[in-house]
Amino acid sequence: MTLETVTKGAAVDICGVSKVYGNFTALDNVSLRVEPGEFMSFLGPSGSGKTTTLNLIAGFTDLNGGEIRLGERSIGHVPAHKRNIGVVFQHYALFPHMSVAQNVAYPLKQRRVAKVDRARAVDLALQKVQLEKFSHRYPSELSGGQQQRVALARAMVFTPSLLLMDEPLGALDKKLREVLQLEIRRIHRELGSTFVYVTHDQEEALVLSDRIAVFNKGRIEQVGSGHQLYTQPETLFVGQFIGESSVLRGTHRTQGNETALTVAGATLAVSGQAKSDAAHVILLRPENVRVQPKGTGRHDGMTNIISGTVREMLYLGAAMKYEVGLADGSHVIARTPTQTEPFAIGQPVELAWNLKDGTLLADDGSTAGHEA
Amino acid sequence: MPSKPAPRVLRGPLYLTLPALAVLVLVMAVPLGVIVLRSFMEPQPGLANYVWFFQTKVNITVLLRTFSIAFWVTLCCVLAAYPYAFAMSVVGPRLRLAMIMCVLVPFWVSGVVRTLAWVILLQDSGVINRLLLSMGFEKVRLIRTQLGVTIGMTQVLLPFMIMPLYAVMRGIDLRLLQAARSLGAHPVKTFLQIYLPLSLPGVFAGVTIVFILALGFYITPLLLGGPQSTMLSTLIQQQVLSLLNWGRGGAMGVVLLIATFGILAIASPFMKRKYQMSGGSK
Numbered sequence: 001m002t003l004e005t006v007t008k009g010a011a012v013d014i015c016g017v018s019k020v021y022g023n024f025t026a027l028d029n030v031s032l033r034v035e036p037g038e039f040m041s042f043l044g045p046s047g048s049g050k051t052t053t054l055n056l057i058a059g060f061t062d063l064n065g066g067e068i069r070l071g072e073r074s075i076g077h078v079p080a081h082k083r084n085i086g087v088v089f090q091h092y093a094l095f096p097h098m099s100v101a102q103n104v105a106y107p108l109k110q111r112r113v114a115k116v117d118r119a120r121a122v123d124l125a126l127q128k129v130q131l132e133k134f135s136h137r138y139p140s141e142l143s144g145g146q147q148q149r150v151a152l153a154r155a156m157v158f159t160p161s162l163l164l165m166d167e168p169l170g171a172l173d174k175k176l177r178e179v180l181q182l183e184i185r186r187i188h189r190e191l192g193s194t195f196v197y198v199t200h201d202q203e204e205a206l207v208l209s210d211r212i213a214v215f216n217k218g219r220i221e222q223v224g225s226g227h228q229l230y231t232q233p234e235t236l237f238v239g240q241f242i243g244e245s246s247v248l249r250g251t252h253r254t255q256g257n258e259t260a261l262t263v264a265g266a267t268l269a270v271s272g273q274a275k276s277d278a279a280h281v282i283l284l285r286p287e288n289v290r291v292q293p294k295g296t297g298r299h300d301g302m303t304n305i306i307s308g309t310v311r312e313m314l315y316l317g318a319a320m321k322y323e324v325g326l327a328d329g330s331h332v333i334a335r336t337p338t339q340t341e342p343f344a345i346g347q348p349v350e351l352a353w354n355l356k357d358g359t360l361l362a363d364d365g366s367t368a369g370h371e372a
Numbered sequence: 373m374p375s376k377p378a379p380r381v382l383r384g385p386l387y388l389t390l391p392a393l394a395v396l397v398l399v400m401a402v403p404l405g406v407i408v409l410r411s412f413m414e415p416q417p418g419l420a421n422y423v424w425f426f427q428t429k430v431n432i433t434v435l436l437r438t439f440s441i442a443f444w445v446t447l448c449c450v451l452a453a454y455p456y457a458f459a460m461s462v463v464g465p466r467l468r469l470a471m472i473m474c475v476l477v478p479f480w481v482s483g484v485v486r487t488l489a490w491v492i493l494l495q496d497s498g499v500i501n502r503l504l505l506s507m508g509f510e511k512v513r514l515i516r517t518q519l520g521v522t523i524g525m526t527q528v529l530l531p532f533m534i535m536p537l538y539a540v541m542r543g544i545d546l547r548l549l550q551a552a553r554s555l556g557a558h559p560v561k562t563f564l565q566i567y568l569p570l571s572l573p574g575v576f577a578g579v580t581i582v583f584i585l586a587l588g589f590y591i592t593p594l595l596l597g598g599p600q601s602t603m604l605s606t607l608i609q610q611q612v613l614s615l616l617n618w619g620r621g622g623a624m625g626v627v628l629l630i631a632t633f634g635i636l637a638i639a640s641p642f643m644k645r646k647y648q649m650s651g652g653s654k
Binding site: 058059060079080081082083084085086087089091093094095096097106107110111138139140154155158164 | 547551553554559562565566569645
């Protein structure tokens with residue numbers, strides 16, 4: 001049992017899983033497959049069920065219904081200590097009374113690995129996280145980032161086919177998070193195990209994952225690559241949770257493959273059909289919206305145009321961000337390359353975008369703004 | 373992040389300790405000095421009192437018995453207090469308050485009253501024995517036996533074990549147990565390898581307090597015990613108050629004191645920790 005042997009990642013199958021705490025439904029009939037060796041992130045606001053799912057896979061809580069399979073094996077009734085799954089916690093959970101080396105050796109000791117092999121595997125794991133010089137320190141003598149590296153080494157030293165991480169970088173500052181994100185990616189590549197990573201930070205999920213499962217209110221809203229989630233969100237929640245966006249609300253009318261939405265007096269076209277008579281919205285990404293002087297009108301093939309007033313202008317270095325207020329009180333965010341003569345606050349402008357750049361979504365009542 | 377302890381350089385307020393220091397000198401140091409002095413000086417200067425102590429078989433028997441009872445009381449206290457303190461550290465705030473009250477309320481009742489309550493419970497025609505009889509068992513002799521003394525002392529001293537245990541257990545991050553499980557540790561091993569070692573400082577603190585208090589216990593062994601369960605404090609009281617032999621009584625006190633220091637010296641290395649509890653983020 002050493003780290004040199006590349007582990008085969010195991011698939012995780014979550015089939016119709018539910019979890020209820022009292023009268024709170026933490027998970028409602030969730031199904032999901034994580035492919036072998038995949039890096040999958042569970043993304044969602046707190047209380048959305050992502051950590052509950054992770055705890056169910058790890059065996060820290062019992063299922064109320066459904067099945068979880070790791071590889072071919074159903075693990076719903078396997079006790080946590082027999083699942084052979086590595087877990088990294090947000091709070092590190094290092095044993096304070098053991099040195100770094102003892103912490104990392106702990107899972108090997110439980111598996112009765114011979115002392116010589118154990119020492120070698122511990123060295124190797126600590127090398128992987130660049131902490132070989134700290135093996136005799138105690139956790140309290142390490143910084144937060146170092147502690148989390150030790151926890152990472154401890155979770156992978158027994159080469160589990162699945163590694164679970166519960167917001168492992170949540171307690172660290174931004175700089176350190178970015179460094180560790182790269183390390184986690186590298187370790188994932190080197191290890192070959194399946195990784196499941198819980199986070200509420202959409203940027204982190206985009207940076208790390210092959211695919212992302214977006215959780216909301218105990219359900220999975222959408223599973224897909226970061227690109228898919230960003231460009232083709234299936235629900236308004238996903239569209240708003242991933243990346244920046246503007247939402248236009250109005251009355252809709254579907255004709256053929258196009259739908260027209262009347263927003264603040266303007267008729268805006270978007271491809272796609274409204275699935276029901278219920279309220280629909282258009283989701284716009286800031287980089288797809290052009291800000292132009294009032295009266296420019298339709299040109300360059302821009303199909304949609306709506307007028308508004310610049311409410312806020314932010315200089316971001318390479319780009320500028322405008323918040324443009326519309327007649328109905330809502331606003332649209334537009335991102336443009338830095339202009340030499342930017343629009344002034346209070347200036348009337350026109351917003352223009354292409355038919356294909358708007359996304360028609362059913363209004364599920366989600367509002368912008370990520371939960372911290 | 374590792375936090376460095378704030379430097380303690382405030383020497384100014386040392387005078388704030390003066391009142392307490394004065395009381396300690398008056399009621400502790402001076403009488404103790406007098407006792408030590410009299411143990412060597414009365415009736416004649418010399419080691420006669422100590423020679424008498426160690427040459428009198430009864431004294432040795434009682435000294436050993438004192439340690440033996442203190443040992444059993446301490447053991448019973450640990451066994452009873454450990455699960456109680458653990459439960460206290462994991463339950464919700466309301467139940468915890470109730471549990472703390474259960475520990476403290478008897479503590480506020482005078483030791484004499486509690487011991488007399490035990491007399492009622494333990495005596496030959498007492499509650500326990502009547503219960504045993506009514507269930508068809510034989511009578512058990514509890515009062516004036518070492519068993520009775522041990523039971524009574526355990527109850528009286530239990531809070532001194534529960535409180536330090538609880539204080540340490542409250543600081544143990546239970547999520548560590550989850551981590552150990554995920555790393556492949558059976559629940560029993562999780563307890564033995566993670567929880568128990570982390571709770572040991574509380575065990576040592578409680579054991580030390582209870583053991584030392586038990587060594588000097590007077591009222592409870594006097595009321596619940598018989599001639600076969602006399603403890604050293606009772607003998608000292610006899611020497612000093614009944615026989616007015618301050619020299620011998622003093623010598624016995626000094627022996628007990630030195631023995632106690634010996635126990636402390638043995639226990640203290642175990643109470644040092646190489647690590648800090650705050651290993652995690654919170």
